[in-house]
Amino acid sequence: MDENEYDFRRVEAKWAPVWESERPFDVPDGDDPRPHKYILDMFPYPSGDLHMGHAEVYALGDVLARYWRLRGYQVLHPIGWDSFGLPAENAAIKRGVNPRDWTYENIAQQRASMKRYAASFDWSRVLHTSDPEYYKWNQWLFLELYKKGLAYRKDSWVNWDPVDQTVLANEQVLPDGTSERSGATVVKKKLTQWYFRITDYADRLLADLDRLEGAWPAKVLTMQRNWIGRSRGAEVVFAVDGSDRTVPVFTTRPDTLYGATFMVVAPDSDLASELVAEADPAVRMAFVAYLEEVQKKTEIERQDATREKTGVFLGCFAINPVNGERVPIWSADYVLADYGSGAIMAVPAHDQRDLDFALKYDLPVRVVVDVPSDEPNDPAVTLVATTGDGPHINSGPLDGLRKADAIAAMVEVLEKDGTGKGATTYRLRDWLISRQRFWGTPIPIIHGADGEEIPVPADQLPVLLPPTEGLDLRPKGSSPLGAADDWVNVPDPRDGSPAKRDADTMDTFVDSSWYFLRFLSPRDDTRAFDVEAVKKWAPVDQYVGGVEHAILHLLYARFITKVLFDLGYLDFDEPFTALLNQGMVILDGAKMSKSKGNIVFFGEELDNFGVDAVRVTMAFAGPPEDDIDWAEVSVTGSHKFIARAWRMAQDVTSDVGADASTGAAGLRRFTHKFLADVGGLVESYKFNVVIARLMDLVNHVRKEIDSGVGPADPAVREAAEVVSMGLSMFAPHAAEDMWSLLGHEPFVGLQEFPVADARLLVEDTIVAVVQINGKVKERLDVSPDISEAELSERALAAVSGALQGKTIRTTIVRPPKLVNIVVAD
RNA sequence: GCGGGUGUGGUGAAAUUGGUAGACACGCAGGAUUUAGGAUCCUGUGCUUCGGCGUGUGGGUUCGAGUCCCUCCACCCGCACCA
Numbered sequence: 001m002d003e004n005e006y007d008f009r010r011v012e013a014k015w016a017p018v019w020e021s022e023r024p025f026d027v028p029d030g031d032d033p034r035p036h037k038y039i040l041d042m043f044p045y046p047s048g049d050l051h052m053g054h055a056e057v058y059a060l061g062d063v064l065a066r067y068w069r070l071r072g073y074q075v076l077h078p079i080g081w082d083s084f085g086l087p088a089e090n091a092a093i094k095r096g097v098n099p100r101d102w103t104y105e106n107i108a109q110q111r112a113s114m115k116r117y118a119a120s121f122d123w124s125r126v127l128h129t130s131d132p133e134y135y136k137w138n139q140w141l142f143l144e145l146y147k148k149g150l151a152y153r154k155d156s157w158v159n160w161d162p163v164d165q166t167v168l169a170n171e172q173v174l175p176d177g178t179s180e181r182s183g184a185t186v187v188k189k190k191l192t193q194w195y196f197r198i199t200d201y202a203d204r205l206l207a208d209l210d211r212l213e214g215a216w217p218a219k220v221l222t223m224q225r226n227w228i229g230r231s232r233g234a235e236v237v238f239a240v241d242g243s244d245r246t247v248p249v250f251t252t253r254p255d256t257l258y259g260a261t262f263m264v265v266a267p268d269s270d271l272a273s274e275l276v277a278e279a280d281p282a283v284r285m286a287f288v289a290y291l292e293e294v295q296k297k298t299e300i301e302r303q304d305a306t307r308e309k310t311g312v313f314l315g316c317f318a319i320n321p322v323n324g325e326r327v328p329i330w331s332a333d334y335v336l337a338d339y340g341s342g343a344i345m346a347v348p349a350h351d352q353r354d355l356d357f358a359l360k361y362d363l364p365v366r367v368v369v370d371v372p373s374d375e376p377n378d379p380a381v382t383l384v385a386t387t388g389d390g391p392h393i394n395s396g397p398l399d400g401l402r403k404a405d406a407i408a409a410m411v412e413v414l415e416k417d418g419t420g421k422g423a424t425t426y427r428l429r430d431w432l433i434s435r436q437r438f439w440g441t442p443i444p445i446i447h448g449a450d451g452e453e454i455p456v457p458a459d460q461l462p463v464l465l466p467p468t469e470g471l472d473l474r475p476k477g478s479s480p481l482g483a484a485d486d487w488v489n490v491p492d493p494r495d496g497s498p499a500k501r502d503a504d505t506m507d508t509f510v511d512s513s514w515y516f517l518r519f520l521s522p523r524d525d526t527r528a529f530d531v532e533a534v535k536k537w538a539p540v541d542q543y544v545g546g547v548e549h550a551i552l553h554l555l556y557a558r559f560i561t562k563v564l565f566d567l568g569y570l571d572f573d574e575p576f577t578a579l580l581n582q583g584m585v586i587l588d589g590a591k592m593s594k595s596k597g598n599i600v601f602f603g604e605e606l607d608n609f610g611v612d613a614v615r616v617t618m619a620f621a622g623p624p625e626d627d628i629d630w631a632e633v634s635v636t637g638s639h640k641f642i643a644r645a646w647r648m649a650q651d652v653t654s655d656v657g658a659d660a661s662t663g664a665a666g667l668r669r670f671t672h673k674f675l676a677d678v679g680g681l682v683e684s685y686k687f688n689v690v691i692a693r694l695m696d697l698v699n700h701v702r703k704e705i706d707s708g709v710g711p712a713d714p715a716v717r718e719a720a721e722v723v724s725m726g727l728s729m730f731a732p733h734a735a736e737d738m739w740s741l742l743g744h745e746p747f748v749g750l751q752e753f754p755v756a757d758a759r760l761l762v763e764d765t766i767v768a769v770v771q772i773n774g775k776v777k778e779r780l781d782v783s784p785d786i787s788e789a790e791l792s793e794r795a796l797a798a799v800s801g802a803l804q805g806k807t808i809r810t811t812i813v814r815p816p817k818l819v820n821i822v823v824a825d
Numbered sequence: 826g827c828g829g830g831u832g833u834g835g836u837g838a839a840a841u842u843g844g845u846a847g848a849c850a851c852g853c854a855g856g857a858u859u860u861a862g863g864a865u866c867c868u869g870u871g872c873u874u875c876g877g878c879g880u881g882u883g884g885g886u887u888c889g890a891g892u893c894c895c896u897c898c899a900c901c902c903g904c905a906c907c908a
Contacts, residue, residue, distance in 0.1 A: 005864090175904080219902070222829050226904050233908080251908060264908090305826090305906045334906045344908045353906050427907055550903085620850075622838060632837055634851050636863090641850085647865090680841085689839065692849035699849090706866080769845045774889045776845055812888050818844050822888050 004650065006643040008610030011737045016118065018736075024747045025069075025120040027076050029521075029533070036074040038537045039065040040516055040576075041119075042545030042553070043080045046106035047087045050113045050602050052585040052592065053546065056628065059618040059730075060582050060687065061544035062119040066729040067682045069120070072752045076537055077120055078519040080127035081107050084135070085508045086164055086181060089439045089473055098468050099439045103130055113602065118611055118732045120749060125522045129511035130439070134518065136462030137528035138511055139444040141560070143455050144567060146445075150197045151433075153453070157268065157337070158432060160189040165475025166436045167193055169507060170429050171227075171552045177303070188268075188295070194443060194504065195430040198559045202228055202426045205558055208574055216579040217625065220550045227551045229427025234411050236345060236420040238263060238318035241326055243278065247271065247318060250340030250425050253350065254414065255406035258395040259368035260345040261358065262327045263318045264311065266335040267291045269342035272314065275329060279315030286312045287331060294333045302333065309334050309357045320345075321419035322410075323396065332357060340425050352385040359383065368395045369403070431556065433507040438465070438473050438480040440505030448492050448499045457493055463501065479503040512553055513560040516540050516575060534570060543576035550581075580685055583627040585618075600630050612731030613639040619687040619730050641691075642734045645698045645727055649720045649738035653711045656743040663715025664708070669760050670700050671719045676756035678726060687730075694726050717742065725751050770795040771820040777802055786816045795819035 019025075041061035044054060065077035088099035095102075107128060114121070127134050145151040159168040163184035172180050179186055198205075206228045209221050233252035240247060249263065265272045267290060276287045290312045294302075301307070311332030318329050334353055335344050348358035349367040358365055365380040371388040379385050389403040397413065398406045414420030434443065442463045444456035456463055466487035473480050482488055482503035492499035514528070520537050521530035539561075557575050565573040584591065587598045605614050616638040621628040660668065674693050681690045701719045705711045721742055728735035728748045739748035763784055768791060770778040778798040782791060792813045796803070799821065806823040813819050 219829060223903055226828075229904085229907065231907070249908080253908080303906075307906085309906080332906095334908095336907065339907045346908085351908070353908075356906090425907080427904095547902090620837085626831095626837095629837085632851085634837085637851055640864095644865095686839090688837090689849080692839075695849055702866090767845075771844085771889075774844095774887095779845075810888065812844090814844065818889090820844080820888050 006646040006734070008612060008639070008642075008733065011646075011733045012116075012118075012611060015733050015736045016116070018746060019118070020115070022746070023123065024750055025065075025075075025077065026122045026124045027074065032074045034072060034074040036076065036537065037065075037068040037541045038516075038539075039068065039075055039077045039542045040519075040540045040544070041077075041079070042543070042549065043082050043512070043515065044110060045082045045085060045087070046103055046110050048106060049109050050117070052600050052602055052605070052630065055117070055602055055605070055614055056582050056585050056618045057544055057546065058114070058117060058119045059615040060580065060624050061542075062615075062732075063619055063682065063687055063729045064542050064544065064580075065120050066732070066749055069749060070725055070729070070751065070753045071679065075120075076519070077122060078125040078522075079114065079119070079121040079123070080125075080515065080519065080522075081110070081129065082508065082512050082515070083107060083128040083130040084440045084505075084511055086166075086437060086439070089437055090164075092439075092468070093473055093475075099473070100130070100468070103439070104128075116606065116611060117615075120732070125519050127515065127518055127522045129441075129508070129515065132462045132464055133523075133525065134515075135441040135511070137518065138441040138506065139456070139461050139463060140458070140528055141510070141514060142441075142506065143444055143458070145196060145563060146455055148563070148567065150200065150563060151194060152197065153192055153194050155190065155192045157188045158191050158193055159186045160191075161186055163475075164437070165477050167191060167432055167434060169432045169509070169552075171431075171509075171555070193432050194434040194502075194506075195432050196510075196559070198431045198556075199426060199428055201559050201562050202230065202428050203424075204562055204573075205428075205555065206230055208558070208562075211574060212579075215577060217547070217581050220547065220554065220579065220581065223550045224555060227428060227555065230424060231426075232422070232424050234407075234414060234420055235341070235423040236414060237321060238345070239321070240275070240329070241317040241319055243316075245275075247329075247343050248341045248420075249343045249345045250423060251345055251347075253347065253407070254410040254420070255392060255395075255398060255401075255403060256347040256350050256368050257320065257322050257345065257410060258392075258398065259347040259349050259366045260320055260325075260327060261348060261364045261366055262346045263329045264335045264344050264346050264354075264357070265314065265329060265331045266337035266342040267294050267311075267331045267333050269337040271342055272331045275316055276314050276331070283313065283315035287314065290331065297333075309353070309360060311357060311361065313361075321417065322413065328363070330357075330361070338429065339427065348385065349379045350385050350387055352387075355379055355383070355385040366394060368392055368398075431507075431559070433510055434504040435507055436477060436479045437475070437505055438468070438471070440508060441511065442481065443502040443504050443506060445502040446490060446493060446499050447502060448494070449497055454493055454499070460493075479505065481505070509552060509556050510560075513556040514564070516543075516557070517564075517570075529569075531569065538570070539572045539574060540576045542578050542580065544580045544582065546584075547581040554579075580624060582624045585628050585630055587629065588631045589629060605635065609635040609639050610642075610733075612642050612734050615732075616642060616691060616730045620691040622688055624685050624687060641695055641698070642727075642731050644702070645694070645723055645731075646734050646738055646741075648698055648701050648705070649724060649741045651705050651711045652717050652720050652742060654714050654717045658714035658717050660714045660718040663713050663718060664704065665715075665760070667700060667704050667709065667713070667715040667719055668757075669763070670697060671715070671722050672756045672760040674726070675722060675753060676761055678753065682729070690726065691730060694723055697723055697726075722754070724748055725753055766816045768795070768816055769818050770799050771818065772799060772802055773822060774820060782816050784816050788813045788815050791815045791819060795821065 041057055065075050068075045083103050088103045091102045092099040159173050161168050161179040161182055161184050163182040173186050174180050231252050234254035235248050235250055238247045276284050311330045314329045314331050316329050317326045346354035348355040348365045369390050370393050371386040371390040377386055391400050392398040392406050411422045444463050446454045448454055466484040471480055488501050517529040520533035524530055561575040562573045564570045592599045613635050617633050617635045621633045674697050724735050724738040735748050765781045766784045768780045768782045769776050809822045809824055811821050
């Protein structure tokens with residue numbers, strides 16, 4: 001192709017090797033006088049090659065990184081791979097390859113694609129979480145939590161994925177009860193597992209979301225608040241009649257305690273089986289049958305709120321602490337074992353679920369809040385529980401009080417009597433981090449013959465994964481590591497007696513919960529992260545990634561950050577100051593998927609249109625948080641724009657350093673208006689508008705070159721240089737080539753935007769509109785400093801015809817832009 | 826049901842504090858150049874019965890509303906037997 005034609009292949013081939021050898025975006029350690037920004041894109045999982053979703057996130061993250069450089073900041077923009085995890089292992093099983101080989105081959109492929117995509121990463125800081133140099137510090141982190149009592153083992157009902165044969169954290173189970181990884185229906189299993197005590201941080205994780213308001217998407221904040229699910233209320237202790245046992249229940253409505261007519265215990269709770277053990281055989285048999293029935297149900301069935309309620313009487317009674325009333329204890333699966341205490345006081349008059357149950361099993365309904373209503377509203381008749389406010393009745397000392405006062409009064413009574421207290425409960429559960437799989441970080445604990453847990457001494461870290469040779473990786477419900485005899489059997493660090501390593505590996509979300517700290521000193525083999533580097537760079541100024549991590553990764557990273565803060569390693573306790581969630585790339589209105597066969601391939605798009613055109617398309621398609629339908633955007637259009645900008649640079653004939661102040665003022669104004677606006681636009685993520693403004697600028701320059709001041713005017717050069725800089729955020733190859741065509745040395749990405757000249761931002765004339773009754777009738781060219789009187793006068797003159805026979809009521813004058821004449825007939 | 830969000834041309838979308846709705850593109854139409862063009866350049870393009878009408882619906886505040894307030898509708902997302 002002709003050298004005077006824009007050829008993206010030639011331009012890519014020209015600059016990629018230069019960036020590769022010169023590494024303009026690497027950030028050396030040590031001081032730098034410039035202010036700094038830490039821009040981070042969520043690192044990828046290396047399954048296959050990059051896809052269009054990656055193309056979007058890394059295009060948008062790079063706009064922000066490159067923008068801050070152009071603003072004179074030192075920018076850290078690292079990349080790595082989240083490279084532990086199940087797909088490697090599943091591929092290994094399916095194809096008989098080594099999970100390590102599979103992983104690192106995929107990383108090599110993705111890395112090549114990423115380099116081709118020309119995001120301005122600091123390639124000197126690459127990390128892979130599956131490298132021993134990384135996961136050593138994962139183990140260190142685990143032991144830090146363990147020392148603080150924040151990592152512990154317990155026997156509990158857990159989510160079990162029957163396909164991947166491993167446990168899952170609550171966060172990894174989708175709302176329909178299936179695994180987010182394998183799609184299998186998750187079942188409950190009772191197992192001893194490692195947990196991180198994230199519930200200790202529930203309050204702070206919730207409260208600190210307020211500080212992220214405006215800087216994180218509202219949606220993510222809401223999702224996290226929902227997930228943590230704090231509810232305030234009271235704990236009320238009921239005694240079991242004829243026994244020493246007491247049962248605490250959590251309620252948000254302690255004010256309705258006088259209306260409690262029965263108690264319900266979760267069938268799968270220890271409490272239920274303990275209570276029923278004391279009952280007579282018929283009751284016990286009924287319970288056992290019921291429990292069996294309940295456990296057969298899938299999570300989806302169980303969560304169906306419209307399902308008819310079922311339950312069995314447990315043959316025992318509880319004593320209501322405020323009135324001494326004896327109420328029957330039932331077991332029903334609408335009460336969850338793992339929320340609150342697994343038992344509730346049932347107030348059928350004021351809780352729909354309790355009412356449904358009471359009506360079915362003919363239990364009494366007692367109204368204790370007189371909710372005013374025009375219609376009859378006795379729950380026993382209308383079958384609708386009343387939840388509104390009103391004076392309390394049948395409630396002893398609470399009679400006459402309204403809800404808020406009654407709640408406070410009841411809490412006071414309970415606390416005085418020692419039968420309860422104000423309490424807060426969370427939906428959030430502790431984070432289950434054990435996984436019965438191979439390709440993860442080994443948990444650095446040794447189990448002594450006496451059952452003691454012994455942390456692996458720091459000088460013995462990392463606990464390396466054993467070789468896969470001879471190891472059966474197929475899922476079988478226990479970790480494959482347990483079968484690696486040489487690995488699992490170790491001397492007890494205390495006395496050398498036989499002991500065994502913990503054979504489970506960690507949830508890979510542990511790996512990603514702190515990786516942003518490791519990027520600051522990725523080669524430091526003496527500590528997880530360099531505290532000084534952390535002080536300089538962290539927290540992350542701008543995080544970019546998909547909304548699919550709204551809860552999982554982001555909640556865990558916030559938690560670990562707070563733990564490290566408490567341990568004194570960090571001086572901040574929120575990891576990501578600002579968050580941008582990009583939308584998805586879809587096709588014809590549907591999510592791309594292999595099964596539907598509607599995939600746009602990353603590599604093919606780059607082959608056909610070039611890296612720059614794909615990146616520009618990603619940014620120009622619309623607001624970044626919206627989905628991009630690849631069928632509705634024009635990559636060709638992006639390519640045409642890039643080529644047009646490139647030709648513009650090629651046409652410039654003035655010399656480098658030409659004095660712009662002698663150039664055409666009109667064009668200069670346009671250029672400087674762009675410079676004045678670009679910051680606000682990028683910082684509010686309006687990348688599409690920035691590109692529109694660049695297009696506008698290029699169109700103006702084109703006109704000036706062809707039929708205006710001509711290619712030699714210094715203002716043309718100035719505009720072309722600004723376009724080259726601005727375009728470098730989106731189309732780095734074309735921009736670098738333009739910079740070079742304009743006679744400069746590399747690299748355009750290391751330039752600084754000129755400061756907009758305030759004198760050029762003032763227009764000589766402004767178009768003022770003249771409205772009659774709010775409708776635009778005329779437009780006038782006026783001076784920007786026109787007086788109110790003069791503008792008014794000119795406006796009236798301009799529309800005098802239309803004012804014939806009308807009475808002017810009032811005239812609103814807003815110089816220099818608008819006059820509104822209010823008239824009547 | 827609860828919470829969050831979004832409704833603007835044929836399409837993707839713009840629109841500081843209420844002040845010219847539809848920037849910039851895609852698409853389409855026409856023209857120039859050309860052997861040809863899916864290249865390049867130029868022009869036009871919300872609807873219209875040419876009076877006007879137009880930002881999901883209906884109301885309100887205001888000299889003036891895409892923007893603020895209320896009502897309703899539609900769609901998307903999250904949560905949901907959480908006591």
